[in-house]
Amino acid sequence: MLYIIVIFFALLIGVAISSFAGRRPSIYNIKFKHSWLLLPGVALQILSNIAEAKGIKFGTTITIMVNGLVFGFVFLVIWINRRYVGLWFIGLGALLNALVMMFNGGRMPVDISLLKDEPYLAKSADLVLRGADNKHVVISSITKIPIFADIIQVPGFLGLGMPLISIGDIIVAVGLFVLCLQFCLYCENIPKKNDIAC
Template sequence: MVGLVGYGLWANTHLRGLWFVGLGLFCNALVIFANKGHMPVSAEALYKVGMEAYIPKLQQQYDAVHTLLSESSRLWFLADVIPVQVLGYTNVISLGDVYLMVGIALTILDGALEAKRKAQEPLEIDLRF
């Protein structure tokens, strides 16, 4: 699956926003691989967004993907350490997630601008018979 995503990103390098998507995926994969298949999550960030109820679950490794950030966590700065509360959305995200969101937004914006540009181009009609 990762290979297919990588190929899709490589085949579309002309889309500038996908460079950020690739960087985000790389950052998230790097921290997960460095922590034996788990994404560390900051307890402090969970408290800041009111999600402290997840801390005992993370301590018990209830979640197959996430674990509680500790002193033994590697690459902690790439882990889920950024508390986010925006327009009713509450979560703890990573730097890789930020890159992913920026990349997706840029890709959508580039697509919309390209569609607008094409819509404004004059139609070329060949009247030769």
């Protein structure tokens, strides 16, 4: 929910600024190259979720390989589209998340004690506590660089879907905000039948 709210307000502000400047945001402003490279990462995440649902627990090596590949595809797309400043923030946030995960067996450490006793969180919390979650692990005294773990509680409805976030997640949210603004405000001459540029 946090990311959805961030994107919504970024688009709202971007459209307002564009309208005030006498421009109309257009999908032609979005020049995102090779976004299809994200598909393998999405596929790996889906397979990981399916395995998790079936009770299949990945070993540390496989977990590191899977998450390493996912982050690898993300960083590749970010580098290809590096002219967007927002992607640099997203890349930095993703890097911090990847760093703490790789140092902790390929899983993101989570402070379970911060989770409220909500019914919809019970199953997810149980998976983490049993070590059956392929993407998260309970934070403990042996957790490495815990400052970058999921230790920040998201208040209210903003926490739906993401009740706990990391510093990296916050930086990613900033990047999404900046990126959406860029999509709304970035303008380059685009040939049209009536030869009117944006």
